Each structure stands twice: as structure tokens, then as C-alpha cells.
Amino acid sequence: MIYFDNSATTKAHKDIIDTFVLVNEKYWANPASIHEFGHQTNELLQTARTQVADVIKTAKEKVYFTSGGTESNNLAIFGLANKYKHRGNHVLISAIEHPSVLESAKELQLQGFNVEFIPVNKEGFISLDSIQSLLRPDTVLVSVMHVNNETGAIQPINEIATLIKSKSRAVFHMDAVQSFGKLVVNFEEQQVDAITISSHKIHGLKGSGVLVLKGSTEITPILYGGGQEFGVRSGTTSVPLAVCTAKTIRLANSNLEKNSMIMKSMTDDIVTFLQTFSSIKIISPEIRAPHIVSFSVRGVKGEVFINGLQKEDVIVSTSSACSSKQTKTSHVLKAMHLEDDYIKGVIRLSFSHLNSEEEVQQFKKIFTKVMNVIKGD
Template identity: 70%
Template sequence: MIYLDNSATTKVLPEIMDTFVAVNETYWANPSSIHEFGHKTNQLLQSAREQIAEILRTASAKIYFTSGGTESNNLAIFGLANKYKFRGKHVLISQIEHPSIIEAAKQLVVMGFEVEWIPVDASGIIDLNEFSKLIRAETMLVSIMHVNNETGAVQPLKALSTIVRRESKAVIHVDAVQSFGKLSIDFKRYDIDAITISSHKIHGIKGSGLLALSKTREIEPILFGGGQESGIRSGTTPVPLAVSTAKAMRIASTGLEKNSTHMKNLTDELVQFLHGFERIKMISPENRAPHIVTFSVRKIKGEVIINALQKRDVIVSTSSACSSRQTKTSHVLKAMHISDDYIKGVIRLSISPLTTEEEIETFKKIFTEVMNVIKGD
């Protein structure tokens, strides 16, 4: 099998699974317990928190472990909005965010906040001029993903944060689920306030993630109970997941430069190959993340191509695994004003550091065979 759907999820690295199993076998006490066993388990948990804080350049007390990207994004939207609503109730969200941001923002409207949607250009990148027109002195929250999960478009975070700091006192949340481990990101590099990370996108284990805050920011909880995670995320902290997430982040950050170069070389090769087909339109912009190439075939449904490739043991996806089983058109593609001839035929290829040159060569051969067989409308 050739697996080119790594933006949906990645294969767990053996060393990360080994860590998960070892912690389950050795440090299975509740980290909140006051006995020595609980204390040792809590020490391991705090060590994981410190390692992540060092990578993201923040304080360990500002790392909150969650069940993954969706929970972290919800915590960011609701928790930051409630904490800083004294500054105003105006919120800016980009049109191309993940559903866990979009749907949460819609709930903010029900709660009495004013949400405006930041437009993007035809490349799926935020229009800085339009953003400058939308932001106000009373804007209190801005949420923008670093890398779009459907197209790989990279947002100009530094330019955006500069505008925010100049025009408002808003807190800036960044969904880095698709960027961490592929591009450099930390609080000081981009002058941002909150970062979402999901473990299973970086060869970690599903059901684990985190929300990190900068040293000076605070947040309100959205889950209530025993007061774990400094009162921000109640529920017994799953130490094996937290420790394996820290390890996944260490591996990803240590190999960042090498892995990014490897993936960029492979996706550049894919882009050049795909340009050879008259019926294909590139959806990913030139300024894309190193691991994603998204394109569309004119007047052909993406599912047709996916099924044809799958019969040949090649796994790809439509624009997003989160919405691929739904019939509605992607909100990201709508925001980019993709024409009707192409909007149904979108295919996303997403690779990982484990993807090989041989796999890409095999994909090119199989895809050519598929394109020679499939006819358009």
C-alpha cells in the first residue's frame, strides 16, 4: 500500500508506541494521587509538559493536555472569548478554518459575540488589506490556522500578528495541527498567544493533543470537575498519552529541517508531474506547506479517482478527511471561488517523512494509468 493521506492521520512511530506502552506498564498511577506512586507519575507528566514548553518557547504551566485538535480548538475559542470578553465581543475567524473552529465560532454568535469572517484570495491565503479593514480596537479574539488542512496554504502569521498588535488588544490563536513538525512555529517567532497541536498528525497516538498559551495569557475552562490541568481541563490526565505526545513533538522538532526538505522535494516532484495533465488544475498555492499537494481534475468527481487509485493500493483523499464522507462542497474551496468545473474533482496528496521516492514514482505510474482510463463528463 502507498499511503498518501497523512494529513488525515499518520502511522504511529514504533518508538512512540513503545513509550506509550512502557508508561502504561510502569507509571499507571493517577498523577493527582498524593501517594508516592502518584507523585512519581506526576513528575513524569510534568517532565513532558516542560519538554513541550521548551519546544514552543513558553512556560510549562501554560501547556494543557487535551484529547486532540478539536477539543483544543474549542477550548481556545470558548476559553479565550470568555476570559477576554471585557475587552469587547468582536471576533475574527478566517473563512478556511477547520470545522472545530468554524462551528465553535458559530456558537459564539449564539452567546452574544459578533463574529466576522476573514476572506481569502484565490490561493486560499488571507487578504491582509481586507483583514486590516475588519480588525477594530474592540476586537478581542483572532483565530487563524497556520497551514490549511485542505490546500496546504501557509498563512502570513507574522504580518497578521503585526496588524493585530497595532490595531487592537486581541489575543491570537493559531491552529498548528497541520504545521507543527513541517514548519517552524513557536510563540516568540510569530508573537501569538495560543497554539493547538494534535499528536496523531505527527506520528503520535490518536486521542491526544494540547493547547499551549504564551507566558502572559490566561484562559477560562470549558470542562468542569476535579480541577486537573491547573483547573483548565478537568478529568484524569492520561499520562501515557501526554508523554508519548511530548516524544512525538521532540522527534518532529529535532528532525524538522531534514524532514521538511525531504517532503518538499517529493511534493515539488508531484507538482511538476501533475502540471503535465491538461485536465488538472492546481489548488495548492506556490506558498504551500511541504507535505500537501492538492489539485482538481476537470469535470470528474474526486471519489471516482480515489476509488480507482484504491483498487491499485494507493490511498489518497478528497480535500479533507473531516468532510470527505459528506456530500456538501468544501467551505474552503467555496471561499477560494473554485469554479464548478473543478470544485467536485479535488484530490489531496499528503505525505510524511516516511514517504519514499520509490513510492512517489510508483504513484506517478499508477496515476497516469488511471487518468488514461477515466473520462470526464
């Protein structure tokens, strides 16, 4: 099987799985317990927290372990908006965010916040002119994803941050689920206030991730109970998942440059190959993450190609995994004003450093075969 759907999820590294089993076997005490076993388990938890903080360049008290990207994004949107609502009630969200951000923003509207959505251009990039015109003195929160999960477009985060600081006191949240492990992500590189990371996108375990805050940034909890995670996320912390999350983040960060080069080489090769077909339009912009190539076949539904490739043991996606089983058109493609001839035929290839050049060459042969059957090209 050739697996080119790594933006949906990645295969967990064996050493991450081994670590999860080991910690479950040796450190299964509740880290909040006052006995020595609980203390030892808590020390392991705090070591994991420190390791994440060191990578992201913040204090360990600003690292909150969560169940993954969706929870981290919900915590960021609700927690930051409510924490700083004394500054105003205006919230800006980009039009191409993940549903975990968009749906949270819509709920904020029901709670009385004035939420506006930042448009993007035809390449999927945030319009800096639009964000400048939308920013107000009472803007309290801006949320923009670093890399779009459907197109791979890399947003101009620091340019946006400069605009935010010039016109408001808003906190800036960046969803880095698709960028961490492919691009440098930390509070020194990006001038943001909050970062979301998900483990299973970088060869870690599902059901785990982090929300990390910068410096003096504070947040209001959305879960209440025993006050775990510094009172921000109540509930007994899964130490095995936290340890594995920290290890996954460290591994992805330490091999970042090498892995990114591997993925970029493969996706560049794929783009060159796809451009030879007259009926194919490359959706991903030139300024894209190294692991994603999105394209469309004119006049053919993406599902047709998905099924054709799957019969040849090639696994790809139509768009984001969250919406690929739904019949509605992607909100990202709508925001980009993609032409009707192409909007239903979008296919996303997403790579891992574990993919190989041999798989790329095999994909070319298989895709050409499928293309000839479906389109006669």
C-alpha cells in the same frame, strides 16, 4: 500500499507505541494522588509538560494536555473569547478554518459574540486588507490556521499579528495542527498567543494533543471538575498519552529540517508531473507547506479518482478527512471561489517523511493509468 493521506492521520512511530505501553505498565497511578506512587507519576507528567514548553518556548504552566486538535481548538475559541470578553465581544475567524474552529465560532454567535469571517483570495491566503478593515478596538479574539489542511497554503501569521496589535487588544490563536513538524512553530517564530497541536498528525497517538499559551495569556476552562491541568482542563490526565505527546513533539521538532526537505522534494516532483496533464489544475499555491499537494481534474468528481487509485492500492483523499464522506462542497474551496468545473474534482495528496521517492515514481505510473481509463488523456 502507497499511503498519501498523512494530513488525515499518520502511522504512529513504533517507539511512541512502545513508550505508551511502558508508561501504562510502570506509571499507572493517578498523578493527583498524594501517595508516593502518585507523586512519581506526577513527576513524569510534569517532565512531559516541561519538554513541550521548551519546544514551543513558553512556561510549563502554559501547556495543557488535551484529547487532540478539536478539543484544543474548542478550548482556545471558547476559553479565550470568554476570558477577555471584558474587552469587547468582537471575534474574527478566517473563512477556511477547520470545522472545530468554525463550529465553535458559530456557537459563540449564539452566545452573543459578534463573529465575522475573514475572506481569502483565490490562492487561499488571508486578505490582509480585509483583516485590517475588520479589526476593531473591541476585537477580543482572532483565530487563523497556520497551514490549511486542504490546500497547504501557509498564512502570513506575523503580518496578521502586526495588524492585530496595531488596531486592537485581541489575543491571537493559531491552529498549527497541519504545520507542526513541517514548519518551525513556537512563540519566538510566530507572534501569536495560543497554539494548537495534534499528536496523530505527526506520528503520535490519536486522542492526544496540546493547547499552549504564551506568557501572560490566560484562559477560561470549558470543563469543570477536579481542577487538573492548572484548573483549565478537569479530568484525570492520561500520563501515558501526555508522555507520548511530548515525545512525539520532540521527535518531530528535532528532525524538522531534514523531514521537511524530504517531503518538499516529493511534492515538488508530484506538482511537476501533474502539470503535464491539460485537464488538471493545481489548487495548492506556490507558498505551501512541504507535505500537501491539492489538485483537481476538470469535470470529474474526486471520488471517482479516489476509487480508481484505491483499486491500485494507492490511498489519497478528496479534501479534508473531516468532510470527505460528506457530499457538500468544501467551505475552503468555496471561499477560494474555485471554478465549477474543478470544485468537485479536488484530490489531496499529503506526505510523510516515511514516504519514499520510489512510491512517488510508482504513483506517477498508477495515476497515469487511472487517468487514461477515466479521461482518456
